[in-house]
Amino acid sequence: KDGKRNGKGDEFVDGRLIYTGTWFCGKRTGRGAEFSQGGELIYEGSWHNGERTYRREGKVGGMELKGDQGELLGYYSGAIYYGRPHGEGELRDGGDNRVVYKGGWRNGMRHGHGKAYYHWNGPVLWFRGEWRHDRIHSGALFPDGNWSGEREQDGMPVFPADIIMWQGGEAMTDINVPGSGWTVAELLRDRGVSVYLPVGALG
Secondary structure (H helix, E strand, O other): OOOOOOEEEEEEEOOEEEEEEEEEOOEEEEEEEEEOOOOOEEEEEEEEOOEEOOOOEEEEEEEEEEOOOOOEEEEEEEEEEOOEEEEEEEEEOOOOOOEEEEEEEEOOEEEEEEEEEEEOOOEEEEEEEEEEOOEEEEEEEOOOOEOOOOEOOOOOEOOEOOOEEEEOOOOHHHOEEOOOOEEHHHHHHHOOOHHHOOOOOOO
16 A cells, blocks of 8 residues: 555565564554564564554563663563563573573562572572462472582582472571571572562571
């Protein structure tokens, strides 16, 4: 129509697909997906007049996720609802692009089943289980059997740890991490992840 795109169609730059979806009067309007030059998903969802609307359900890749004070929490890839993480998704650290959380989200908060990591001489899965409103609720601490990411040549952890089954309401100040000389509370505070513990867990 008038030389402008209308209906379904694709957009390419230098032979690479950067958008597939619907158009109206030459602008992205309706449902569509945008990709980077490297082929990674940037945004999939609703568009209007060439702009992302973030209305209803969609998906994003590498979306900045910020805290209440505007601080960068990392980059989120996964399902969204009205522009907020909602459904299954993954959060990567804003500095070195390492995975820090993978699992369920609700209204922008970790919620449902999920896995959380910190990095200390390599990735450490410090919690796997149920989350509620951005805090751990019940599950396994150090489910991979290590509290440091350092590994022997055969792949075995240099600093093994017993898997600790934990329920909300239990204080972590009384639980020791074998071989570390620390309690769970001290170790998680040192690794900067104690903010995800429920009130009372730190004693």
